[in-house]
Amino acid sequence: MHEPTFLILCSLAPAPLHGYGIIGAVEELSGGRVRLRPGTLYTALDRLARDGTLAVDREEVVEGRLRRYYRITAEGRNALASEASRLEANAATARHRLRSRPAGGTA
Template identity: 45%
Template sequence: MASVVTQTSFWILTALASGRRHGYEILQETADASQGRVSLKVATLYAALDRLEADGLIRPDGEEIVAGRARRYFVITDDGVTRLSAEVELMERSTRAARAQLAIHKFALVPDAGAAW
């Protein structure tokens, strides 16, 4: 089985699951989708994009020049969708297990307790 994706990779794949994006859009969508919990730096983003591309989970999908700057676009691959889906399933199973343990010990769930994911 493939290794668990990092939090950064999870959010990048999540952003790309809704379609083709360039770097700045990925940064924005990642922050929005994580409700501000994830704020990637540009260097972190592009290092992660390089790793995801090397792993075959995303691929470049064109480039354009806007206001004198190159804008590189990326899309998620079928393998990326499979990996993201597996990660979501793992997170859901983990959440169910944690909820069950909390219920056994009669701990109340604290909504939005600052979870990293």
């Protein structure tokens, strides 16, 4: 799972959001680092919906514009949780191995 995908799932974890809401949430979640483009977002949403990771929650028309809300599924929650575990494990591995320099300048 790549970062945009991951952050999309994060953004939906507490409550459903519509496309443009997700873009804003992801930007905030990532401290401004990740700015999703529509292309990235909607392709990912379609893919994740196809996978059963998320689903369309409802559609609203607000001021003449369609808003499609997406909701994370139980399966998506599980995927997100195990992805978080993977990230933690990888980070720990990196920290550990960055610390263990064998025979630094010896040789």
